[in-house]
Amino acid sequence: MSTAELGLPVDVPSTALFTDRYELTMLQAALRSGAAQRRSVFEAFTRRLPEGRRYGVVAGTGRVLDAVENFRFDAPVLDFLRRERVVDEATLEWLAGYRFTGDIWGYPEGEVYFPGSPVLRVEGTFAEAVVLETVVLSILNHDSAIAAAASRMAVAAGGRPLMEMGARRTHELAAVAASRAAYVGGFRTSSNLAAGFRYGIPTVGTSAHAFTLLHDTERDAFTAQVESLGRGTTLLVDTYDVATAVRAAVEIAGPELGAVRIDSGDLLLLAHRVRQQLDDLGAEQTRIVVTSDLDEYAIASLAAAPVDSYGVGTSLVTGSGHPTCSMVYKLVARAAGGEPLVPVAKKSMGGKTSVGGRKWAARRVDEDGVAVAEVVGSGAVPEDLVDRQLLVPLVRAGEVVGREPLEAAHVRHIEARAGLPLSATQLSRGEPALPTEQTT
Template identity: 80%
Template structure:
């Protein structure tokens, strides 16, 4: 399973195989390409999205570290090969090829925590067609999920300002998705999680105290508070809305004293109740007791509480479901391939050209972010030709895998800091919650005289 080494970087020694986290058609294409002889042609695949979710101003790259783990663990062991054989998924020649599979190509991409826009080459995978095509599904499943959660988390932390946000969505999604969501939320600014697996795997701080069930278990609310304070100390957070809120706050301070760490409000008109509870706490001498609010929060609810005396937010359902946009609609497209089967055959651009709005642009891309005179981002520039000198130090992609070896693994803290810096470098309108177009326009810089083959 994934663990964190001494540097805090994700790694996955002895991780279970990810080879069957894929669609059947990946292996159908592989088998047919092996038979045609085209499977070994050098190929370039690109991950990008044609548009951002409706109303969103920017996207957030998350899940890159998990992608690297998945690529390392993409191996076909005996049990998986037997299953493929027994179910007639591929023929014997393809099984023999898969038995020796490991990705030996190169991967570059936007580093984790960076922001992206329509057409941004978020990830570039280069290798033979055979070794690269089989990674499509697992790469997209990770990036689409994690980036959707990170985008929602970024909007929430922007709305929260300096107030910390706690990820509390583990009970609202698939158990494995919950851990991935906690990781993505942390990259985008959440300070802690309730999910212990996320703490174990990725070193994310974990928090948690009690639910209404704990209060209901005891004969009185005072008994419940007394038990929790005796166990957790006066700095604990007491849930105060099981019965009568005003009475619960009074009892909480009587039990814990003015040193009570925090109270949590989980229902009702949070704006009104936060003001009432703050006033009551101050009157009782608990002036340093913090107020945590939960209850189906999203970025809009957080923004509405900006003027309330709230100290922290706990967010669950809306966060782990991408706040209405559970996917980023990223795609994995072949954009270039060798003109022939020989090892020295040059790459030629390829792209889908059919009608229906799903066209793509051929050629290996570079991407850079152009800044205005004040150092604020003003455009995402994507090109297939030489990089203009003015943009040479603004390139966005970094090496992630070289010759099959991971070179881009990094601590989550680095991705977290990168996102804070990337968001701060966008125009101020980027963090507006009102619906709008992407905050940066994506400009294309074509290679002079470059042609595109059909594909």
């Protein structure tokens, strides 16, 4: 859910300079040539998934809508462009009145996608659509990469809760976006208060090793924390000796102790030992939380361990080795005046070709409702796929119509992933779970 939806005050700056210079120099030249007002269709898609990934996850759609709404060239921005001689006065005058008045369609947030899927379609004049390229790609590439990593981790966790804890491992603003994307991909909580404030994501956190080291003894630290936060708190037990800490934790908090956290060592071995010790001490309901540089593979290796939840940081906010999805934003159709749209496409060598035409997308399923193919076309939609189309309206005539609570994207992703073949959730390297069929 956006800040506006939560009713929270926040200063939203212009997003107009989240762009590359050549977007504006293209605009200037197009205004001069008279082509700037040609009706145009741009699409965001990826030619391939990151190596080894079976599916992608659409995330960042809500942030894209916010960015489009706030794409305004106010006085300080125009003064900067003038001072740096980025564009001429005629272009500055055009930018001063910029408002996106076109239409945007896209895969709903949380949906899965595959190579060639038209994840976002932007329709308007060339001038108003081309300037959105950089900010759209910046958001979609980052957020979708994080969400895909989060989804794989959620699969590996097998239903056990996941906590996002990566704020200290990335840029402070990227951390907030990463927390949001992780929530879309399957995480339930975050340590990041800014993410909680801006998006309503539940926040968690108790103490670090510094709190234990601050006190004269570990028992003093545990006592202070329990007295302040209650018996349901989570005590960090690996500052010194784990077994000694667990015994002290239960003695101080009693069997009502909420959880213990293990942040180092052989997590598999320690989880078993700690579970046995907790049970022997009568704390059968005390949960075990593990952290310590986890990724989807480490989480999967703990599937048989008595672990109740996982905290993930570095690997999550860096996309678990794939910090971008390599999405591109390409002009696929254009028209002059009232003429019909003409498909256009890049035809260069080296795997960077694209398919022209304004596209629709649908997902074909078998008799059991399991997806078997991603179908992308630019002609008429086959009758059997009309009700299986994936793109939904996000902006109509410049007005946002597709904003929704973040929880809806979270639930949608769980449902979309469940509709894929079982091979989609394998962590081993492989081809995309669905083939993409291009039709005209």
